[in-house]
Amino acid sequence: MPEPMAVPSPTAKPARVAVAAPLEEVSKPASKPVSKSLSANKPAPVAKTAVAPATSKPESEAAGSISGSVKLAAGQGQSVSAGEVSEGLVYFLPKAGNPKPKPGRFVINTRSKGFVPETLVVPQGSTVRFPNVDTIIHNVYSRSPGNSFDLGYYAPGKSPEYTFNTAGLAIVNCTVHHTMRANVVVLATPYYARPGKDGRYQIKDVPPGPGTLVFWHPRAVAKSIQANAPLAASATQTLVASKSPQMH
Missing domain, CATH: 2.60.40.1120 (Carboxypeptidase-like, regulatory domain)
Structure with a gap:
């Protein structure tokens, strides 16, 4: 039986957010005496506030x-x-x-005494259906560590499924036809x-x-x-x- 391929399980990636530098206040200059000729209702000068530009690059540029x-x-x-x-x-x-990849739903057909496709890459936690589109009975199983299952014998038109929760290589075979093989590569990275x-x-x-x-x-x-x-x-x-x- 082929050896399984070990795939390390990484951890989640935090989102990168551009953060603006703190605001810096500009000191207000000392007030000069107000001339008596100025209108009494004229507002006094207001201190201006300067905004420092953001130093972090957006995620689109960082990636x-x-x-x-x-x-x-x-x-x-x-x-x-x-x-x-x-x-x-x-x-x-x-x-x-x-980051943890988003699981999905995928299909591997049993057709002409073979699996189509023969190699499938899926995110960890994804579900794969195995429709029998042949005119004969099939059995789909795997003995790969972490993804061991047996869907039993099923007739044409049936479509059992299995969820691959462990990252690594899952080798899928058929009990009825020993030459049938599919490689499901389960990844813990996007x-x-x-x-x-x-x-x-x-x-x-x-x-x-x-x-x-x-x-x-x-x-x-x-x-x-x-x-x-x-x-x-x-x-x-x-x-x-x-x-x-x-x-x-």
Whole structure:
């Protein structure tokens, strides 16, 4: 059985709010004697108050991005198809101030004795439905730590679901068809991106500060580097395909 991928669980990020510097009062100059020729109802001079400009940058300016490229190289006895690198994932785990991602609802179909899609990235706490769109019975289960479940055997048209509450890699299989496999990557961070077929990626709106940048692909061993966001240069990484492509 494939080993689960450990994913660190970061903490929440406080909102950045621009705060104006305190007001500074300007001393009122000493009053000069008022000439008797002045009108008695003319108001006396009023001291002016100066407002210091805000020194903090708005959040839109403080946030940056992390971009670069990923390459999937063929390991010993392996081959890599063009564009296969797009099945991977790049995500950033801030050392501090990481907000909890908003859970959602997602779908993985059981079709033609396979899972579609084979790789799904979801925020921690999300629910995934597994509709049976085949004409045969399926069973969907996982033995991954923290996300172990068994939806049992179910007929075409049925759509059981499961909520993934633990961050990490959940490997999903089918008891009826042993070659069926899906990778559900459960993230405890909102900062991630899927690379394109050319391997390029961009993670937007990353808060400034140190953290861990992780490169993952279902056919390779994940790699991570320490990074200080936003990055002034591109972050590139090569992953070596040591596992065979998923078959169904």
